[in-house]
Amino acid sequence: MTATCTLTDCGTTPDTDYSMDDYQGPEARWCPGCGDHSVLSSVQRLLATHQMAPERTVFVSGIGCSSRFPHYLRTFGFHGIHGRALPVSVGVKLARPDLDVFAVMGDGDCCSIGAGHWIHATRYNVNMTVLLLDNNIYGLTKKQTSPTTPQGFKTNTQPRGSYLPALNPLTVTLGITNASFVAQTADWAPQHLYETLEAAYAHQGFSFVRIMQRCPVWTSILFQDAVRDPARVAVLVHERGIRDAGTEELHKHHIDHDPSDLDAARHLAEEGGMRLGLFYRDASCPRYEETRRQAAYTPAERIAVLEKEFDRHAV
Amino acid sequence: MTASTTAQDATGVSVPPSQKVLHVREHCVEIVSDSGEGAQKCGQSFGAVCAKMGNGVWTVEIIPAEIQPPARTPAGASGVRIRFGTGPVTNGGNDAQLVVAFNEQVLLARLRANSLAEDAVILIENCWKDHDDETIRAAWKNAFETIGKRGFRIIEVPMEELCLTVVDDPRRGKNMFAFGMLAAVYDRDVERCKAQIAFTFRKKSQEIYDRNSKLFDLGHGWAKENLDFRIDIPTHAVEREMLVMNGNTALGMGAIASGMDLCSMYPITPATSVSHYLSDVFENAGGIVHQAEDEIAAAGVAIGASYAGKVAFTVTSGPGLALKTEFLGLATMTEVPLVVIDVQRGGPSTGLPTKVEQSDLLAVLWGQPGDAPKVIMAPSTIEECFHVVITARRIAETFRCVVFILSDANLATGVTPFPRPQTDPRWVAGPPDQSPVPEGLRPYDWDPRTGLSRRFVPGQPGGMYTLTGLVHDENSKVRYAPGVNENACEMRSRKIAVLQSTLQPPTPHGGDEGDVLVVGWGSTRGAIEEAVDIARAEGLAASSVNLTFLSPLEPGLRDLFSRFGAVMTVEVNYSDEKDAPYITDENRRRGQLCTLLRAQTLVDVDCWTRVPGAPLRPADILSAIRAKIAEGGRS
Numbered sequence: 036m037t038a039t040c041t042l043t044d045c046g047t048t049p050d051t052d053y054s055m056d057d058y059q060g061p062e063a064r065w066c067p068g069c070g071d072h073s074v075l076s077s078v079q080r081l082l083a084t085h086q087m088a089p090e091r092t093v094f095v096s097g098i099g100c101s102s103r104f105p106h107y108l109r110t111f112g113f114h115g116i117h118g119r120a121l122p123v124s125v126g127v128k129l130a131r132p133d134l135d136v137f138a139v140m141g142d143g144d145c146c147s148i149g150a151g152h153w154i155h156a157t158r159y160n161v162n163m164t165v166l167l168l169d170n171n172i173y174g175l176t177k178k179q180t181s182p183t184t185p186q187g188f189k190t191n192t193q194p195r196g197s198y199l200p201a202l203n204p205l206t207v208t209l210g211i212t213n214a215s216f217v218a219q220t221a222d223w224a225p226q227h228l229y230e231t232l233e234a235a236y237a238h239q240g241f242s243f244v245r246i247m248q249r250c251p252v253w254t255s256i257l258f259q260d261a262v263r264d265p266a267r268v269a270v271l272v273h274e275r276g277i278r279d280a281g282t283e284e285l286h287k288h289h290i291d292h293d294p295s296d297l298d299a300a301r302h303l304a305e306e307g308g309m310r311l312g313l314f315y316r317d318a319s320c321p322r323y324e325e326t327r328r329q330a331a332y333t334p335a336e337r338i339a340v341l342e343k344e345f346d347r348h349a350v
Numbered sequence: 351m352t353a354s355t356t357a358q359d360a361t362g363v364s365v366p367p368s369q370k371v372l373h374v375r376e377h378c379v380e381i382v383s384d385s386g387e388g389a390q391k392c393g394q395s396f397g398a399v400c401a402k403m404g405n406g407v408w409t410v411e412i413i414p415a416e417i418q419p420p421a422r423t424p425a426g427a428s429g430v431r432i433r434f435g436t437g438p439v440t441n442g443g444n445d446a447q448l449v450v451a452f453n454e455q456v457l458l459a460r461l462r463a464n465s466l467a468e469d470a471v472i473l474i475e476n477c478w479k480d481h482d483d484e485t486i487r488a489a490w491k492n493a494f495e496t497i498g499k500r501g502f503r504i505i506e507v508p509m510e511e512l513c514l515t516v517v518d519d520p521r522r523g524k525n526m527f528a529f530g531m532l533a534a535v536y537d538r539d540v541e542r543c544k545a546q547i548a549f550t551f552r553k554k555s556q557e558i559y560d561r562n563s564k565l566f567d568l569g570h571g572w573a574k575e576n577l578d579f580r581i582d583i584p585t586h587a588v589e590r591e592m593l594v595m596n597g598n599t600a601l602g603m604g605a606i607a608s609g610m611d612l613c614s615m616y617p618i619t620p621a622t623s624v625s626h627y628l629s630d631v632f633e634n635a636g637g638i639v640h641q642a643e644d645e646i647a648a649a650g651v652a653i654g655a656s657y658a659g660k661v662a663f664t665v666t667s668g669p670g671l672a673l674k675t676e677f678l679g680l681a682t683m684t685e686v687p688l689v690v691i692d693v694q695r696g697g698p699s700t701g702l703p704t705k706v707e708q709s710d711l712l713a714v715l716w717g718q719p720g721d722a723p724k725v726i727m728a729p730s731t732i733e734e735c736f737h738v739v740i741t742a743r744r745i746a747e748t749f750r751c752v753v754f755i756l757s758d759a760n761l762a763t764g765v766t767p768f769p770r771p772q773t774d775p776r777w778v779a780g781p782p783d784q785s786p787v788p789e790g791l792r793p794y795d796w797d798p799r800t801g802l803s804r805r806f807v808p809g810q811p812g813g814m815y816t817l818t819g820l821v822h823d824e825n826s827k828v829r830y831a832p833g834v835n836e837n838a839c840e841m842r843s844r845k846i847a848v849l850q851s852t853l854q855p856p857t858p859h860g861g862d863e864g865d866v867l868v869v870g871w872g873s874t875r876g877a878i879e880e881a882v883d884i885a886r887a888e889g890l891a892a893s894s895v896n897l898t899f900l901s902p903l904e905p906g907l908r909d910l911f912s913r914f915g916a917v918m919t920v921e922v923n924y925s926d927e928k929d930a931p932y933i934t935d936e937n938r939r940r941g942q943l944c945t946l947l948r949a950q951t952l953v954d955v956d957c958w959t960r961v962p963g964a965p966l967r968p969a970d971i972l973s974a975i976r977a978k979i980a981e982g983g984r985s
Binding site: 061089093094110113114131133152155327332335336337338341345350 | 398593606656662776777782813817
């Protein structure tokens with residue numbers, strides 16, 4: 036993919052020319068048929084479209100199948116510990132607001148062990164793109180119940196069926212003060228997925244994208260009906276929403292939803308179901324890293340502050 | 351003056367008693383009140399004036415465990431101890447020789463804490479003695495059945511009666527009255543005291559200053575007229591400019607000096623005041639304090655920031671340290687430089703939140719699963735609290751490792767003057783390296799001899815790699831082959847040995863050889879050296895050594911230990927007593943540094959440790975030294 040040079044730009048050839056291959060890391064080792072492959076392709080396309088400099092792009096992840104994500108890209112990556120991708124991302128962004136930061140988490144990562152960070156990172160509203168790859172199961176550790184596992188679904192830890200109704204990541208996020216971008220898409224709707232990533236990346240704030248993601252090994256059955264029968268999937272449509280003609284053509288069930296209407300977004304999320312689209316966006320929410328941004332200083336300036344502090348404590 | 355009543359002489363005759371002047375080189379004063387009556391403000395003001403006049407000073411806070419403990423209870427005793435003298439003062443000392451108590455219950459608390467000298471002078475508020483409330487009168491009487499049996503000199507002071515002439519609520523006035531009394535007793539410079547009051551209330555109105563100044567005068571006048579003694583402690587002209595602060599403020603200033611930009615923390619006693627101080631001033635210097643949602647996130651944010659190019663730090667105490675464990679292992683494994691300040695308190699679990707202990711050494715050293723080598727430093731003075739942060743940041747960056755700073759509640763709240771440091775712009779970390787990474791260089795290009803490698807920072811062209819907490823090779827690629835893990839472990843471990851090769855053997859205090867060597871670390875240094883000095887004056891061949899580096903240990907210890915008949919650590923952590931039931935030489939659990947030294951030097955190091963929730967006293971350490979020498983031979 037080649038970056039186009041327009042008249043409104045400088046009129047010279049840009050000095051970067053990254054193709055999708057330039058973002059390609061080692062071959063991804065997810066299972067064949069895993070939804071993560073599709074997300075990876077869309078992300079590479081996004082990187083190339085925006086000609087993001089690989090060295091100025093950071094993918095942070097936790098632990099789990101989806102958290103292998105950074106290894107398969109040629110950018111900076113941080114494959115940390117289970118549930119903690121968001122604090123690390125916040126730290127990167129606080130130190131370096133100039134970097135493009137993406138966090139990639141699974142449902143165990145984000146909604147279970149890291150749930151506290153999810154709430155607070157949403158509220159911080161740091162400018163970053165957050166991908167929740169939600170396959171409704173712990174895959175890497177072999178089929179344990181996750182918070183988003185449907186009630187009754189049998190797993191190795193709850194063999195008589197999961198005991199509780201599944202947690203809804205959309206209602207949770209939409210319930211958090213200062214939430215600024217909440218969207219849902221699916222790995223089997225690649226164009227919608229891509230358009231959603233575009234909108235998420237364009238949004239200045241904490242862009243939370245829940246991606247319904249098939250696990251061919253443990254939860255293939257959970258998304259099967261939706262994949263086979265487009266009528267089971269509804270699309271949120273609105274002029275300020277995420278638009279993709281192909282998706283709207285395929286899925287006849289449309290819900291007109293204004294993404295600036297938080298009450299309606301919460302109501303829609305609460306209803307559940309397979310719904311693709313932008314639930315909520317508010318570009319006016321304060322961003323923590325902007326609020327806290329400090330001017331750069333020289334060593335001499337810093338020492339001057341220190342001397343002042345000494346004066347204040349001198350006897 | 352409007353009133354001049356004393357307990358001994360309630361005649362109202364306003365004739366200044368002839369004053370006896372007691373000449374001493376040092377004194378230890380305690381001011382205790384109910385929580386919220388301002389005894390700490392009084393004590394800190396008094397301590398600051400003593401420092402400004404050229405006395406050596408050390409203050410120790412007396413802190414109740416609750417925010418609003420019930421009034422007039424021993425559990426609620428709040429205040430400060432000020433030990434000051436003609437020469438330098440390095441610790442809180444032994445017994446208080448003069449006490450100002452706002453009621454008899456808080457005095458009882460100090461008595462029960464064995465804080466008072468047998469012949470202490472006690473200036474006590476007497477409004478409770480004939481109080482309208484019968485239970486209060488009874489409590490006073492009851493307390494004095496204990497207090498009266500001691501050899502104290504009790505002087506009743508009508509604090510409340512006099513303060514009510516200036517303020518409506520005497521709970522908000524007695525502290526400056528007490529400051530005035532102390533200023534008269536110790537002949538403090540009144541101008542300096544007034545300047546101190548102005549500083550203390552600098553954010554308040556002129557009216558509030560005037561009122562407090564008046565209360566000071568009232569206390570000063572009362573003491574001049576009614577006390578028959580004065581205490582003279584010669585002061586030195588201050589030759590070098592001195593700074594006065596507590597250890598947590600010094601740590602915060604060290605962070606500013608080191609050039610770090612991010613303090614990521616979660617509130618926890620007694621570490622939080624580092625961030626209180628920094629929150630006030632850090633932004634003037636381009637830094638921020640991030641209060642994270644929990645202790646884990648506080649570590650994660652600091653690691654994220656460090657990874658992104660600028661070393662950050664997190665500050666915590668025992669329970670918070672426990673929560674950060676997994677992240678600290680990650681930083682070690684991935685060689686992300688990080689500074690962790692642990693202001694230790696009593697443990698395990700919630701333990702003694704406001705009290706001193708040195709119980710985190712082994713948790714820090716061995717707390718992460720797997721082999722996680724790191725650097726551990728312990729400042730032993732408030733001055734060192736400042737410098738240690740600068741050194742820690744540099745080591746973290748040079749060695750791509752986690753550096754722990756182990757302070758404790760004693761340093762955190764202790765206040766003492768130290769010479770104003772000569773600043774140096776080289777202390778300040780530069781901006782993140784954004785230069786292109788040379789062709790062929792790998793993200794973990796370990797030098798096979800030293801384990802050192804160059805860190806890649808996001809933004810550096812050609813530096814892209816994925817950091818991982820999984821076992822990885824030089825390219826940061828996940829690899830489980832046996833040789834890979836062994837090599838990576840070796841490289842991370844080697845760095846610690848390389849750092850040790852740059853350290854000097856520690857210099858003992860006292861002599862190079864003798865009967866007993868006391869080994870200490872952290873805030874006990876002043877008390878240990880004072881005990882050693884007295885022991886040597888008694889003719890005992892005792893010396894001490896303080897270790898700043900606990901990991902790696904400083905070099906030359908085995909050689910040093912071999913020159914002494916016995917080696918014994920003195921620490922504020924738990925150890926079994928040798929003669930306790932079931933305890934044998936084999937199963938005895940020893941002090942934490944002691945355990946470490948035995949393992950590393952194969953010397954039969956003994957220990958004397960206590961966990962009183964208070965700083966160790968020189969007198970108690972001295973007894974332990976005498977006992978060890980009396981025991982004779984090796985431990």
